[in-house]
Amino acid sequence: MKDTLIALLGQTVEKLQADNHIPADLQPDIQITNTKDASHGDLATNLAMMLAKPAGKNPREMATLIIDNLPANDLVEKVDIAGPGFINFFIKSGSTLSVVKNILDQAENFGLSELGKGKKIQVEFVSANPTGPLHVGHGRGAAYGATVADLYEAVGYEVHREYYVNDAGRQMDILGTSIWLRYLEKCGIDFEFPVNGYKGDYIYDIATEIETEYEDKFVFTHEELMNGIPADEPHGGDKELHIDALISRAKELLGKASYRIIFDSGLNSIIGDIRDDLKHFGIEYQDWYSERTLEDRNLVSKAIERLQTAGHIYEKDGALWFRSTDFGDEKDRVVKRDNGQTTYFASDIAYHMEKIERGYDIVIDVWGADHHGYVPRVRAALQALGDDADKLKVLLVQFANLFRGGEKVQMSTRSGSFVTLRELREEVGNDAARFFYVMRKCEQHLDFDLDLAKSQSNDNPVYYIQYAHARVCSVLRQLKEKNLTHDTNNGQSNLPLLTEPHEISLVKKLNQYTSTLESAAIKAEPHLMVHYLRELASELHTYYNAHQFIVDDKNIRDARLNLIIACRQIIANGLKLLGVSAPEAM
RNA sequence: GCGCCUGUAGCUCAGAUGGAUAGAGUGUUGCCCUCCGAAGGCAAAGGUCACAGGUUCGACUCCUGUCAGGCGCGCCA
Incomplete structure (x- = not known):
């Protein structure tokens, strides 16, 4: 309907230009809006007000001129001039009633369109580190990302939903080591659990499974474990150095194969749990993309090489830096540390490079708002690679705060006292959870009222x-x-x-x-x-x-x-x- | 200090590319079931759109500045 009116008005403008009522070089952007008030008809345009000035006429005069030159159309009942110069269209009721028939005919397909036909879009969302169950903060990204994906699909895009699994890197090593340490505890080795380790109950569960399957295969003595390890924070040491030393010790004592067994049992258990959680939340992915496979395919070094060839890499203090400031970032970023390890950012460059190579027309990342500082550098990397950075759309989702009885529910990840998505789903139900999470714009902080979501009343x-x-x-x-x-x-x-x-x-x-x-x-x-x-x-x-x-x-x-x-x-x-x-x- | 997001009714929030009298829900007050489910409806009341300038026919919307809140600024991931 709107399109019809825009076409009619377009013809009118051409005619007025031919008659020299308005400048011939003018290319007005014709806008049709839904009216708020029934007395203003069904649809309206502000075209007369936009044309008034260049034509040297007052808006109402212009409106008259437009209406006089408007081609006839049997859908339009009546046209009015109102207010400062709006042109209001009253549509014949018969034509609007046809929507009822269309809805009944097309049923669940009604409303689907082909707006994005032939276009491929990738939506990456949640992508939480597999170091523990999803919590309520992830829930918002999950509900939002899934809904955005479904909406795109409904308007004709070919949508690829993807979860980026950070199955490499230090956080995962901390997880693997935490599991091993809990396992050692169960096997009767006495030591103090590191403050920086993961302390959730699920760690014990995984440790128990390992003990059941492998018995004492991975046990070492207290001395083997702790000899030469720098002190932890409560004893005046540095918690980061302490945990890093324990990770190295784990790799050294267990050897590559055994370490992998423990690491992977943790990874698989947690990813399996996340997958199950999301599935019950009505969310399924086309792909669970492993960070590790980037390295297996040498994509990280390939990305760095490409940047190097293009002249955007330099060496300083023994590390390799990407000159992202050339592309609007606030400072340059390290891609390869002085110890030879590539950074997480380097993996992300490789990942995004690979996404673009896969040929999507639009690549959407749904991130927590706390990662917003990360956007310019990823965009910079794509530009430096010569890729079309405009294809990347980053949607930042603000935090969700839970309220119970008017009080904000406190959450903290490491201590293990967080509210999980699963707990939330069980408490308020999937329907209320999905609905409440997308009730607000993503850039708006969300106050999630648990009591309201649970209430079976008109408030809800x-x-x-x-x-x-x-x-x-x-x-x-x-x-x-x-x-x-x-x-x-x-x-x-x-x-x-x-x-x-x-x-x-x-x-x-x-x-x-x-x-x-x-x-x-x-x-x-x-x-x-x-x-x-x-x-x-x-x-x-x-x-x-x-x-x-x-x-x-x-x-x-x-x-x-x-x-x-x-x-x-x-x-x-x-x-x-x-x-x-x-x-x-x- | 710099950057991103936010500031609209008592509370929680909508207000597309600038448009007509700034809208909902909730809360408050008062009504409506001999009638298809009252988990509903109707009505009243409630506003200096954070503040100050600017742009123009017209600003909640765009620009500048100020104030307030959230978040981010590692050779962590």
């Missing part, structure tokens, strides 16, 4: 929307109980009987679904869908209270039932995109 927006869906189902059950039937075709031909203000307004709302979905997808803003669904549910509840659907007049009854079934379909479609169920009864 999830229930409010789900109830609207269940209510329509309930009406249809009533119909059956009264031994009445619903004739969809009869309803279709009697749609023009829907002339009540509530009905017209509802039809208008249904007509906005497709554009809402498209804009939610393109802007990566799932909250737009949340707001839309709430408004639709609200109008449906209002309609329900104002009018009886199961009336004696068969024609009106069938038409009304068609309308509310269409609403139910849209609610179901929208909720599905958010990963929320649409129950038939509650």
Whole structure:
């Protein structure tokens, strides 16, 4: 509809230019907006106000001129000039009613579009270090990333969901060593657990599994373990040096193969747990991409070489630096340390280089907002490699704070006292969790009210929307109980009987679904869908209270039932995109 | 100190590329079930859009500055 009007106005502009009413070189960007107020018609344009100045006319005069030169169209009922010079379009109601038929015909496919047809997009999200279970902070990235991916898919993009597994690096060594130390404890070796080690209960579980399978195969004496290890923090030492020494000791005593066994049992156990957690949260990936395979394929050194060839690498203090300041970063970054080890950043350059090489049109990274300082350097690297850095879109998700009984719930990862995503899901349910996580724009801090999410009352927006869906189902059950039937075709031909203000307004709302979905997808803003669904549910509840659907007049009854079934379909479609169920009864 | 995000009703938040009288929910107050589920609806009240300038026909929106809150600034990952 909007496109039709834009085309009509485009013709008008050309005509006015031909008649020398407005400068011929002007190329106005014609904008059509939905009106907020019904008295302003259905759609409006500010074109007259934009053209007024270059044409040397006042806006209302300009508007008259535009309307006089507007080609006729049988969808347009009436055109008005209002306010400072808006042109309001009133659309014939028959043409807007067709949405009801379309929804019933296309059912769960209604609203899908081909906007992104032929375009490939990759969405990488969560990608939490596999050093422990996901916590509630990861949950937001998970829900947000998954919804953004689903929205893109709904508007026709080919979407590849990916989890980047950081299965290399120091954090993972700390994990492997922590597991080994807990195992040693279980086997009766006496020592003090490092302050920097991972202390969660899951570490004990993994240690127990290893003990069950390998018994005392990895046991060493206290002396072998601790001899020459620098003191830990509580004893006046440095906790980083202490843990690093323990890692080296673990590798040395266990040997490569045994160390790998312990390391991998930790990795596999935790990744398996994360995978299971996300699956139950309604999230599945096309790929779990291993950081280790980057090294196995020499991609990290290849990336550094490419940068070197392009002249963006220099040596200082025995390390290799990437001159990222040439591309807007605030300081240069080390890619290879003086000890010969490549940095995490180097892996990330390789990873992003490889992503671009895979041929995606858009590469989306969903990161926690605490990583925002990292964006310029990754972008710089892509530019330096000569890749199209504009393909990379980084979406930063702010933190989520949990509230219980009005109090902020404290969380800390290392101490092991954090609230896990799994606990949250069990407490409030998947529906409420998915919904609450995407209720706000991603750059907005999220206050997650546990009591509200759990409450089965009108306060809770999830229930409010789900109830609207269940209510329509309930009406249809009533119909059956009264031994009445619903004739969809009869309803279709009697749609023009829907002339009540509530009905017209509802039809208008249904007509906005497709554009809402498209804009939610393109802007990566799932909250737009949340707001839309709430408004639709609200109008449906209002309609329900104002009018009886199961009336004696068969024609009106069938038409009304068609309308509310269409609403139910849209609610179901929208909720599905958010990963929320649409129950038939509650 | 520098950088990113945020500041809109008592509270939690919407306000696309600048547009008409700044909107919801919640809370407060008052109504509505002999009627398809009251997990609902209707109505009232509630605002210096953090502050100060600027840009223009027009600014919550764009620019500059100030203030406040969050986060980030390692040869960690």
